[in-house]
Amino acid sequence: MNREHIAFILILILATLACGLTAPASNAPTPAPVQETIPAPTEAAPSLTADQLKNAQYQLGARDDRAVIQLTDGKYQHGTDATTLDFAYIGLTQFVSVGDLTGDGVNEIAAIFLENYGGTGNFGLLTIYSNVNGLPVFLTSTFIDDRPMINSMSIENGEVYLDAITHGAQDGGCCPTMPTTRRYSLVNNQLRMVNYTTATPEGAKRIVEITAPVNGAEASGSVQVSGTVSIAPFENNLTYFIYDEAGNQFAAGPVMVTAPDFGAPGTFNETFTLEGIPPGTTIYLEIQDISAADGSWLAMDAVKLVIK
Numbered sequence: 001m002n003r004e005h006i007a008f009i010l011i012l013i014l015a016t017l018a019c020g021l022t023a024p025a026s027n028a029p030t031p032a033p034v035q036e037t038i039p040a041p042t043e044a045a046p047s048l049t050a051d052q053l054k055n056a057q058y059q060l061g062a063r064d065d066r067a068v069i070q071l072t073d074g075k076y077q078h079g080t081d082a083t084t085l086d087f088a089y090i091g092l093t094q095f096v097s098v099g100d101l102t103g104d105g106v107n108e109i110a111a112i113f114l115e116n117y118g119g120t121g122n123f124g125l126l127t128i129y130s131n132v133n134g135l136p137v138f139l140t141s142t143f144i145d146d147r148p149m150i151n152s153m154s155i156e157n158g159e160v161y162l163d164a165i166t167h168g169a170q171d172g173g174c175c176p177t178m179p180t181t182r183r184y185s186l187v188n189n190q191l192r193m194v195n196y197t198t199a200t201p202e203g204a205k206r207i208v209e210i211t212a213p214v215n216g217a218e219a220s221g222s223v224q225v226s227g228t229v230s231i232a233p234f235e236n237n238l239t240y241f242i243y244d245e246a247g248n249q250f251a252a253g254p255v256m257v258t259a260p261d262f263g264a265p266g267t268f269n270e271t272f273t274l275e276g277i278p279p280g281t282t283i284y285l286e287i288q289d290i291s292a293a294d295g296s297w298l299a300m301d302a303v304k305l306v307i308k
Contacts, residue, residue: 046134048109050096053129053136058090061141062115062123068138082118089116099155101186106131108139108186110160112150120173124148126162128186142184142191149176159194160184169294179203185304187245192284196300206231206299208238208287218308224271225285227301232259232266234292240272241286250277255287274307281307 054074060067069076074092081087095112102108109129114122124144129136144150145166152163161183168178183195198206207230213223229238238255251272259266268287277283282304289299 045106045131047107048098048129048131048134048136050098050109050111053092053096053109053111056129056136057138058113058127059138059141060088060090060115061113061125061127061143063088063117082116084118087118090114091116093150095150095153097153097155097160099158101128101155101158101160103158108155109136110153110155112144112153113141120147122147124150124164126153126160126184126191128160128191140186140190142193145176146173147176158185160186160191169291169296179205192245193300194284194302194304196297198298200231204231206289208289208299208301210285210287210301210303213303213305215304217303217305219274219305220279220308221275222271222273223285223305224269225287225303226269227267227287229257229259229266229268229289229299231263232257232261233289233298236266238268239288239290240270241288242272242274242277243284243286244277245282245284250283277307279307283307 054071056071057068058071058076060069069088069090071090071092076090077088079087091114093112093114097110098107099110100107101110108131111127111129113125113127115125116122123146125141126144127141128139130139131137144162144164149165150162151165152161154161161181163181165176166178166180167173167176171177179199181195181197182193184191185194186192200206208227209229210225210227212226213219225240236257236259238257239252240255241252242250244250255268255270257266257268272285274283284302284304286300286302288297290296291298
Protein backbone atom coordinates (compact mmCIF):
# COMPACT_ATOMS: atom_id res chain seq x y z
CA MET A 1 0.00 0.00 0.00
CA ASN A 2 1.51 3.31 -1.08
CA ARG A 3 1.72 6.49 0.97
CA GLU A 4 -1.25 8.15 -0.73
CA HIS A 5 -3.59 5.32 0.31
CA ILE A 6 -2.34 5.35 3.89
CA ALA A 7 -2.83 9.14 4.18
CA PHE A 8 -6.36 8.89 2.80
CA ILE A 9 -7.33 6.16 5.32
CA LEU A 10 -5.94 8.24 8.23
CA ILE A 11 -8.01 11.25 7.12
CA LEU A 12 -11.19 9.12 7.09
CA ILE A 13 -10.47 7.73 10.59
CA LEU A 14 -9.84 11.20 12.04
CA ALA A 15 -13.04 12.60 10.48
CA THR A 16 -15.08 9.71 11.92
CA LEU A 17 -13.68 10.30 15.42
CA ALA A 18 -14.44 14.02 15.21
CA CYS A 19 -18.08 13.34 14.36
CA GLY A 20 -18.37 10.94 17.29
CA LEU A 21 -17.11 13.59 19.70
CA THR A 22 -19.76 16.19 18.68
CA ALA A 23 -22.41 16.64 21.44
CA PRO A 24 -25.86 15.50 20.35
CA ALA A 25 -28.54 18.17 19.93
CA SER A 26 -30.58 18.60 23.14
CA ASN A 27 -34.32 17.94 23.05
CA ALA A 28 -34.85 19.72 26.44
CA PRO A 29 -37.37 22.59 26.29
CA THR A 30 -36.08 26.17 26.43
CA PRO A 31 -36.56 27.53 30.00
CA ALA A 32 -39.31 30.16 30.28
CA PRO A 33 -38.20 33.60 31.49
CA VAL A 34 -38.56 34.10 35.25
CA GLN A 35 -41.71 36.08 36.02
CA GLU A 36 -41.48 38.85 38.64
CA THR A 37 -43.45 37.98 41.78
CA ILE A 38 -46.23 40.53 42.31
CA PRO A 39 -47.70 40.54 45.82
CA ALA A 40 -51.42 40.19 46.09
CA PRO A 41 -53.08 43.58 46.69
CA THR A 42 -53.92 44.35 50.30
CA GLU A 43 -57.60 45.09 50.68
CA ALA A 44 -58.09 48.30 52.64
CA ALA A 45 -61.02 48.78 54.97
CA PRO A 46 -63.92 50.57 53.25
CA SER A 47 -63.97 54.30 53.95
CA LEU A 48 -66.40 55.53 56.56
CA THR A 49 -69.35 57.71 55.60
CA ALA A 50 -71.31 60.32 57.50
CA ASP A 51 -74.51 58.29 57.11
CA GLN A 52 -72.99 55.41 59.07
CA LEU A 53 -72.81 57.56 62.20
CA LYS A 54 -76.58 57.92 62.28
CA ASN A 55 -76.92 54.37 63.57
CA ALA A 56 -73.66 53.98 65.48
CA GLN A 57 -73.06 53.73 69.20
CA TYR A 58 -72.13 56.87 71.12
CA GLN A 59 -70.60 57.39 74.56
CA LEU A 60 -72.06 60.22 76.62
CA GLY A 61 -69.50 62.91 77.35
CA ALA A 62 -71.33 65.48 79.46
CA ARG A 63 -72.66 63.02 82.03
CA ASP A 64 -70.56 61.38 84.71
CA ASP A 65 -71.60 57.79 84.00
CA ARG A 66 -70.21 57.94 80.43
CA ALA A 67 -72.92 55.51 79.35
CA VAL A 68 -72.89 54.06 75.83
CA ILE A 69 -76.13 54.57 73.90
CA GLN A 70 -77.38 53.46 70.48
CA LEU A 71 -78.24 56.14 67.94
CA THR A 72 -81.18 55.70 65.62
CA ASP A 73 -81.30 57.94 62.58
CA GLY A 74 -78.78 60.30 64.21
CA LYS A 75 -80.47 60.73 67.59
CA TYR A 76 -81.27 59.14 70.93
CA GLN A 77 -83.91 60.05 73.48
CA HIS A 78 -84.67 58.67 76.92
CA GLY A 79 -87.92 59.84 78.47
CA THR A 80 -90.37 62.42 77.23
CA ASP A 81 -90.47 64.81 80.18
CA ALA A 82 -87.45 67.14 80.07
CA THR A 83 -88.00 68.06 83.73
CA THR A 84 -87.21 64.56 85.02
CA LEU A 85 -83.73 63.59 86.18
CA ASP A 86 -83.38 60.68 83.75
CA PHE A 87 -84.28 62.63 80.60
CA ALA A 88 -81.64 62.62 77.84
CA TYR A 89 -81.58 63.72 74.23
CA ILE A 90 -78.50 63.20 72.04
CA GLY A 91 -78.31 64.53 68.49
CA LEU A 92 -75.76 64.30 65.69
CA THR A 93 -75.29 67.72 64.07
CA GLN A 94 -74.59 68.52 60.43
CA PHE A 95 -70.88 68.95 61.20
CA VAL A 96 -69.18 65.72 60.13
CA SER A 97 -65.77 65.34 58.45
CA VAL A 98 -63.85 62.32 57.17
CA GLY A 99 -60.03 62.26 57.16
CA ASP A 100 -56.86 60.56 58.40
CA LEU A 101 -55.90 61.67 61.93
CA THR A 102 -53.24 59.03 62.61
CA GLY A 103 -51.18 58.99 59.41
CA ASP A 104 -51.87 55.29 58.75
CA GLY A 105 -53.82 55.89 55.54
CA VAL A 106 -57.15 54.89 57.14
CA ASN A 107 -59.70 57.64 57.63
CA GLU A 108 -61.38 58.51 60.90
CA ILE A 109 -64.59 60.54 61.30
CA ALA A 110 -64.89 63.73 63.34
CA ALA A 111 -68.41 64.80 64.30
CA ILE A 112 -70.10 67.26 66.62
CA PHE A 113 -72.88 66.03 68.89
CA LEU A 114 -75.21 67.94 71.21
CA GLU A 115 -76.26 66.46 74.56
CA ASN A 116 -79.28 67.75 76.48
CA TYR A 117 -80.44 66.50 79.90
CA GLY A 118 -83.37 68.82 80.36
CA GLY A 119 -83.36 72.57 80.76
CA THR A 120 -81.52 74.98 78.49
CA GLY A 121 -78.11 73.33 78.39
CA ASN A 122 -77.03 71.89 75.03
CA PHE A 123 -73.52 70.56 75.52
CA GLY A 124 -71.43 70.43 72.35
CA LEU A 125 -68.83 67.67 72.02
CA LEU A 126 -66.29 67.00 69.31
CA THR A 127 -66.28 63.23 68.79
CA ILE A 128 -63.93 60.89 66.93
CA TYR A 129 -64.85 57.53 65.44
CA SER A 130 -62.24 55.04 64.26
CA ASN A 131 -62.60 52.73 61.26
CA VAL A 132 -62.89 49.06 62.31
CA ASN A 133 -63.41 46.89 59.23
CA GLY A 134 -65.42 49.63 57.57
CA LEU A 135 -67.62 50.36 60.59
CA PRO A 136 -67.48 53.49 62.81
CA VAL A 137 -66.45 52.71 66.40
CA PHE A 138 -66.53 55.44 69.06
CA LEU A 139 -63.01 56.42 70.08
CA THR A 140 -63.04 59.63 72.14
CA SER A 141 -64.68 63.03 72.58
CA THR A 142 -63.90 66.42 74.09
CA PHE A 143 -66.17 69.17 75.41
CA ILE A 144 -66.52 72.34 73.31
CA ASP A 145 -69.02 74.53 75.18
CA ASP A 146 -72.61 74.79 76.36
CA ARG A 147 -74.68 75.96 73.40
CA PRO A 148 -71.73 76.68 71.08
CA MET A 149 -72.40 78.30 67.73
CA ILE A 150 -70.42 76.19 65.24
CA ASN A 151 -69.26 77.96 62.11
CA SER A 152 -67.25 75.15 60.54
CA MET A 153 -65.37 71.94 61.30
CA SER A 154 -62.93 70.03 59.08
CA ILE A 155 -59.97 67.66 59.07
CA GLU A 156 -56.88 69.38 57.68
CA ASN A 157 -53.28 68.09 57.61
CA GLY A 158 -54.04 65.33 60.08
CA GLU A 159 -55.74 67.64 62.60
CA VAL A 160 -59.31 68.65 63.40
CA TYR A 161 -59.98 72.34 62.78
CA LEU A 162 -62.94 73.94 64.55
CA ASP A 163 -64.32 77.47 64.16
CA ALA A 164 -66.94 78.30 66.79
CA ILE A 165 -68.40 81.12 68.84
CA THR A 166 -68.29 80.15 72.50
CA HIS A 167 -68.88 81.78 75.86
CA GLY A 168 -66.56 84.45 77.15
CA ALA A 169 -66.23 85.12 80.87
CA GLN A 170 -68.93 87.82 80.82
CA ASP A 171 -71.38 86.09 78.46
CA GLY A 172 -74.82 84.93 79.59
CA GLY A 173 -75.70 81.28 79.10
CA CYS A 174 -78.01 82.08 76.20
CA CYS A 175 -75.63 84.12 74.16
CA PRO A 176 -72.00 83.20 73.43
CA THR A 177 -69.99 86.01 71.81
CA MET A 178 -66.36 84.80 71.81
CA PRO A 179 -65.05 83.93 68.31
CA THR A 180 -62.58 81.04 68.60
CA THR A 181 -60.64 78.66 66.41
CA ARG A 182 -59.10 75.41 67.64
CA ARG A 183 -56.89 72.68 66.23
CA TYR A 184 -56.80 69.21 67.76
CA SER A 185 -54.40 66.30 67.28
CA LEU A 186 -55.27 62.70 68.08
CA VAL A 187 -52.66 61.59 70.65
CA ASN A 188 -52.87 58.12 72.21
CA ASN A 189 -56.52 57.93 71.11
CA GLN A 190 -57.33 61.19 72.89
CA LEU A 191 -57.95 64.66 71.43
CA ARG A 192 -55.28 67.18 72.38
CA MET A 193 -55.71 70.89 71.57
CA VAL A 194 -52.57 72.19 69.88
CA ASN A 195 -53.71 75.66 68.81
CA TYR A 196 -56.31 78.13 70.05
CA THR A 197 -57.26 81.68 69.05
CA THR A 198 -59.82 84.22 70.18
CA ALA A 199 -60.77 87.73 69.11
CA THR A 200 -61.09 91.04 70.90
CA PRO A 201 -64.48 92.81 71.11
CA GLU A 202 -63.26 94.95 68.19
CA GLY A 203 -62.64 91.84 66.10
CA ALA A 204 -58.81 91.74 66.22
CA LYS A 205 -57.59 88.14 66.34
CA ARG A 206 -55.31 86.99 69.17
CA ILE A 207 -52.75 84.55 67.78
CA VAL A 208 -49.69 82.90 69.30
CA GLU A 209 -47.49 81.20 66.69
CA ILE A 210 -44.39 79.12 67.40
CA THR A 211 -42.10 79.50 64.37
CA ALA A 212 -39.16 77.37 65.61
CA PRO A 213 -38.46 74.56 66.21
CA VAL A 214 -40.58 72.68 63.70
CA ASN A 215 -43.20 70.22 64.84
CA GLY A 216 -41.71 66.77 65.52
CA ALA A 217 -38.11 67.98 65.90
CA GLU A 218 -35.66 66.25 68.23
CA ALA A 219 -34.22 68.07 71.23
CA SER A 220 -31.81 67.31 74.04
CA GLY A 221 -30.78 69.23 77.15
CA SER A 222 -32.54 72.44 76.14
CA VAL A 223 -34.53 73.89 73.27
CA GLN A 224 -34.70 77.39 71.86
CA VAL A 225 -38.23 78.45 70.99
CA SER A 226 -39.15 81.52 68.98
CA GLY A 227 -42.39 82.89 67.64
CA THR A 228 -44.81 85.76 67.26
CA VAL A 229 -47.95 87.19 68.83
CA SER A 230 -50.53 89.25 66.98
CA ILE A 231 -51.38 91.25 70.11
CA ALA A 232 -48.84 91.70 72.90
CA PRO A 233 -50.19 90.18 76.15
CA PHE A 234 -50.76 91.89 79.49
CA GLU A 235 -47.41 93.18 80.81
CA ASN A 236 -45.79 91.45 77.79
CA ASN A 237 -45.91 88.09 79.58
CA LEU A 238 -46.84 84.74 78.08
CA THR A 239 -46.62 81.41 79.91
CA TYR A 240 -45.02 78.16 78.80
CA PHE A 241 -45.87 74.61 79.86
CA ILE A 242 -44.18 71.30 78.99
CA TYR A 243 -46.31 68.13 79.05
CA ASP A 244 -45.78 64.55 77.93
CA GLU A 245 -48.38 62.72 75.84
CA ALA A 246 -50.19 61.51 78.96
CA GLY A 247 -50.61 65.09 80.21
CA ASN A 248 -47.95 64.95 82.93
CA GLN A 249 -46.41 68.40 83.45
CA PHE A 250 -42.61 68.71 83.47
CA ALA A 251 -42.14 72.49 83.62
CA ALA A 252 -43.86 75.88 83.49
CA GLY A 253 -42.81 79.50 83.60
CA PRO A 254 -42.97 82.97 82.04
CA VAL A 255 -42.09 83.96 78.48
CA MET A 256 -41.22 87.58 77.75
CA VAL A 257 -42.57 89.27 74.63
CA THR A 258 -40.81 92.10 72.84
CA ALA A 259 -43.30 94.59 71.37
CA PRO A 260 -43.03 98.29 70.39
CA ASP A 261 -46.23 99.23 72.23
CA PHE A 262 -49.02 97.90 74.41
CA GLY A 263 -51.24 95.60 72.35
CA ALA A 264 -48.97 95.76 69.29
CA PRO A 265 -47.65 92.66 67.48
CA GLY A 266 -44.59 91.18 69.17
CA THR A 267 -42.03 88.40 69.20
CA PHE A 268 -40.56 85.97 71.74
CA ASN A 269 -37.33 83.99 71.85
CA GLU A 270 -36.57 81.81 74.87
CA THR A 271 -34.43 78.80 75.73
CA PHE A 272 -36.09 76.17 77.93
CA THR A 273 -34.30 73.43 79.83
CA LEU A 274 -35.30 69.84 79.17
CA GLU A 275 -33.22 68.32 81.95
CA GLY A 276 -34.86 65.42 83.72
CA ILE A 277 -37.07 64.40 80.80
CA PRO A 278 -36.23 60.79 79.83
CA PRO A 279 -34.83 60.18 76.32
CA GLY A 280 -37.46 58.92 73.91
CA THR A 281 -40.24 60.93 75.57
CA THR A 282 -42.56 62.85 73.26
CA ILE A 283 -43.43 66.22 74.77
CA TYR A 284 -45.70 69.14 73.90
CA LEU A 285 -44.34 72.61 74.62
CA GLU A 286 -47.22 75.08 74.85
CA ILE A 287 -47.00 78.87 74.76
CA GLN A 288 -50.16 80.37 76.26
CA ASP A 289 -51.62 83.87 76.46
CA ILE A 290 -53.65 83.71 79.68
CA SER A 291 -56.19 86.35 80.67
CA ALA A 292 -55.09 88.29 83.75
CA ALA A 293 -58.76 89.00 84.50
CA ASP A 294 -60.16 85.47 84.73
CA GLY A 295 -57.38 82.97 83.92
CA SER A 296 -58.95 81.80 80.67
CA TRP A 297 -56.98 81.20 77.48
CA LEU A 298 -56.79 84.06 75.01
CA ALA A 299 -54.48 82.20 72.61
CA MET A 300 -52.19 79.15 72.56
CA ASP A 301 -49.83 77.30 70.28
CA ALA A 302 -47.96 74.04 70.84
CA VAL A 303 -45.02 72.23 69.26
CA LYS A 304 -44.36 68.49 69.54
CA LEU A 305 -40.76 67.50 70.34
CA VAL A 306 -38.99 64.17 70.83
CA ILE A 307 -36.32 64.03 73.56
CA LYS A 308 -33.16 62.28 72.40
